[in-house]
Ligand SMILES: NC(=O)N[C@H]1NC(=O)NC1=O
């Protein structure tokens with residue numbers, strides 16, 4: 379099976395790049411390529427990486443322009459497999475233009491858009507076409523699309539096949555109410571049947587794995603609990619929700635094993651928060667040979683329940699951000715390789731739906747806004763190769779992008795240049811490009827890591843706080 383990223387017509391066209399060259403070298407003392415970090419130069423030619431000269435590269439870099447980034451890090455661009463861009467239909471929440479400008483500023487070179495929060499949801503060939511049409515001439519980075527697995531198409535292989543044939547990179551489903559009316563939840567039968575079709579296409583099913591437990595172990599929620607208190611929200615959505623979903627996926631996971639009913643299919647658990655029983659169940663499934671991958675998000679690694687101020691609904695998401703011990707376990711699981719990758723789950727709404735004044739956690743929109751903020755690992759001693767694996771290589775594999783995710787000859791020249799050591803306070807003077815800056819959970823925080831330049835297929839789309847004049851990102855459709 380071959381996936382291709384159709385080059386946008388405007389590749390190298392007027393205004394696509396802040397650099398007036400189609401053939402050039404970039405170099406630094408810290409290039410993350412070929413499994414190592416060190417001095418190297420990368421030759422970019424017609425949108426692709428043409429060559430990598432390692433070590434003393436000066437004799438190779440003749441005649442062509444060279445941009446020397448000194449000791450900044452040159453790394454594969456990030457691939458964010460989980461973002462809600464909300465267009466068409468909810469442009470007032472986010473949009474292709476604002477969302478991909480934020481991505482470019484954050485060093486993300488490819489986004490995969492979720493099938494819900496736009497209207498209509500992406501659940502058919504027709505609704506995918508609406509997405510692709512809405513994205514035209516608005517993309518600053520490359521964008522692929524997940525389709526929705528919903529009860530209406532799950533038991534109908536021909537409907538699912540027409541959605542897959544139209545080019546979604548895989549499917550996504552919810553095991554609890556999604557908060558979006560035209561995106562109903564699926565049960566385990568829908569999931570098991572959907573996987574049989576997906577197996578033929580070798581594309582993944584992404585699952586929002588929270589399920590309302592059959593026997594509620596949640597503490598009784600009576601009317602006296604304060605909806606402004608974060609603890610109230612935590613009690614309403616315990617780790618038992620994640621655990622119950624994963625237990626319910628037992629058969630589906632088994633089906634993906636060699637010789638199983640949907641061998642070739644792949645389950646991907648999005649935004650894992652519970653690092654205890656849920657993670658243990660998933661580890662067991664992987665151990666028995668199920669084709670399962672796990673992602674978590676920066677907000678589960680950066681924040682803990684103890685620090686969420688009462689009434690500060692910017693931090694409301696589902697599953698919830700849990701306590702500090704849970705956060706430390708998530709880091710450990712990531713470092714030990716049990717969690718495979720990271721994604722943003724950028725899921726904004728309009729500020730009014732966040733009910734910031736009222737501060738009601740039980741009624742506010744659940745979703746974190748975070749496209750430009752992703753590096754929080756300094757104190758854990760994470761390496762640049764680990765970052766490249768979690769943010770580029772593994773996500774490229776999940777999304778079936780064989781030409782993306784690594785700095786290798788023949789690959790797309792999707793590259794971020796950044797300074798991991800730069801520290802800053804994310805205050806009002808800092809540019810935030812996604813649509814609603816004031817709902818970002820990171821505002822007011824001390825952060826480290828500054829993106830200097832972002833290249834998408836050789837186009838310098840962001841540099842020194844400026845975007846390229848034209849939006850030359852491509853839509854990515856699976857073939
Ligand atoms: N519909 C939607 O974006 N839901 C997302 N928000 C969130 O916090 N978790 C989700 O799954």
Ligand SMILES: [Zn+2]
Pocket residue numbers: 586648649696
């Ligand atoms: Zn979700």
Ligand SMILES: [Zn+2]
Pocket residue numbers: 460462492723725
């Ligand atoms: Zn999401």
